[in-house]
Amino acid sequence: MAVMIGIDPHKGSHTAVAVGAAEEPLGKIRIRACPAQAEQLVAWAAGWPERTWAVEGAPGLGRLLGQQLVAAGERVLDVQPKLAARVRLLHTGNTGKSDPNDALSVAVAALRSMANREVTADDHATVLKVWAKRHRDLSRAYNQVACRLHAVLCELVPGGVPEEITAGRAEKILAQTRPAGAAGQARRELAAELLADLRHLDGQRREVKKKLAAAVKASGTTVTSVFGVGPVIAATIIGDVVTVARFPTRDHFAAYNGTAPVEVSSGEKKIYRLSLRGNRRLNHAIHMAAITQISHAHSNGRAYYQRKIAEGKTHKEALRCLKRRISDAIYARLRADARAAGLGGQPGNLSSSRAAGSHPGHRLFGQATPRPETSLRAARTPGTHVQDMVRARP
Numbered sequence: 001m002a003v004m005i006g007i008d009p010h011k012g013s014h015t016a017v018a019v020g021a022a023e024e025p026l027g028k029i030r031i032r033a034c035p036a037q038a039e040q041l042v043a044w045a046a047g048w049p050e051r052t053w054a055v056e057g058a059p060g061l062g063r064l065l066g067q068q069l070v071a072a073g074e075r076v077l078d079v080q081p082k083l084a085a086r087v088r089l090l091h092t093g094n095t096g097k098s099d100p101n102d103a104l105s106v107a108v109a110a111l112r113s114m115a116n117r118e119v120t121a122d123d124h125a126t127v128l129k130v131w132a133k134r135h136r137d138l139s140r141a142y143n144q145v146a147c148r149l150h151a152v153l154c155e156l157v158p159g160g161v162p163e164e165i166t167a168g169r170a171e172k173i174l175a176q177t178r179p180a181g182a183a184g185q186a187r188r189e190l191a192a193e194l195l196a197d198l199r200h201l202d203g204q205r206r207e208v209k210k211k212l213a214a215a216v217k218a219s220g221t222t223v224t225s226v227f228g229v230g231p232v233i234a235a236t237i238i239g240d241v242v243t244v245a246r247f248p249t250r251d252h253f254a255a256y257n258g259t260a261p262v263e264v265s266s267g268e269k270k271i272y273r274l275s276l277r278g279n280r281r282l283n284h285a286i287h288m289a290a291i292t293q294i295s296h297a298h299s300n301g302r303a304y305y306q307r308k309i310a311e312g313k314t315h316k317e318a319l320r321c322l323k324r325r326i327s328d329a330i331y332a333r334l335r336a337d338a339r340a341a342g343l344g345g346q347p348g349n350l351s352s353s354r355a356a357g358s359h360p361g362h363r364l365f366g367q368a369t370p371r372p373e374t375s376l377r378a379a380r381t382p383g384t385h386v387q388d389m390v391r392a393r394p
Contacts, residue, residue: 006107054110129239
């Protein structure tokens with residue numbers, strides 16, 4: 001009998017509930033989080049040979065357990081927490097919030113939904129995701145320290161500092177500052193400590209960028225051939241997408257990253273509005289690539305943006321059009337990478353030949369990154385079909 005086993009993972013314990021095809025509960029168990037947690041669950045479920053595991057939030061709190069079950073040869077599905085919450089809300093029976101009810105909702109959501117993603121063993125995409133997250137965390141910390149340093153300097157320098165704060169500029173300001181009194185001296189010492197923190201974080205970011213550049217180069221991806229996509233953006237994209245086979249068309253990919261408009265039509269009125277859905281990390285990565293293209297006069301993205309402005313579109317509207325165009329270009333590159341690997345997902349460590357012609361001294365795209373093309377269109381490679389190339393959108 002086919003059985004779906006829903007798991008509600010927690011830091012200290014995991015609760016599992018098994019249900020049949022008719023959504024009837026067949027059993028439940030609660031185990032403590034420990035090195036043998038996967039073995040305990042598999043032993044408990046041995047009576048159901050045709051079983052599938054559904055883990056709530058497999059990319060998050062349930063990542064370790066999901067990976068352990070996959071390593072044990074089990075089939076594991078990732079269930080989004082919002083799907084399980086909807087099942088619990090609409091359930092006609094006991095709707096109390098408890099771990100067994102949550103696990104039951106996860107199992108029922110996995111049975112009803114066709115969009116659940118199967119959990120796979122960690123691969124090169126996971127490595128990119130780890131270092132991309134580290135870079136984001138360091139960037140946030142850097143911005144926080146820079147803001148605090150700016151606030152302290154505004155109390156030391158009359159009129160404040162109108163320009164962006166950098167370590168070099170802050171050092172010059174502190175060298176020229178002669179505060180009077182104990183309070184002024186304390187502020188100067190605080191500014192010096194914040195300056196040291198800023199330099200430390202800047203050094204850490206540089207090291208992470210080197211690791212990202214090496215990991216992106218080892219992946220053999222051609223996503224960096226899209227103008228404005230460097231190691232950080234490429235790692236963010238590949239780490240979140242994992243496998244492009246999830247998206248049958250470029251429209252599906254655009255909906256996932258939030259660059260496709262959302263229809264809010266009613267009756268005879270056909271209305272499309274800005275999408276606030278989708279993966280916001282991917283959307284931000286594409287946004288940064290678009291800003292880079294607009295800032296370089298020789299890029300086709302800048303020419304495309306200016307054409308949209310000439311047609312009467314506002315800055316934001318033209319930017320959205322460009323972001324969708326970049327989304328299509330990235331999707332074409334991901335598809336080409338998957339075909340080159342002979343898989344439905346992203347290629348692993350294939351070869352270093354694709355990184356030939358790298359430019360270590362490029363200040364925008366980092367080390368070991370192929371030089372970006374001036375065209376949004378992905379370069380033709382053997383086996384690339386016309387329908388997979390980027391088409392301009394009105």
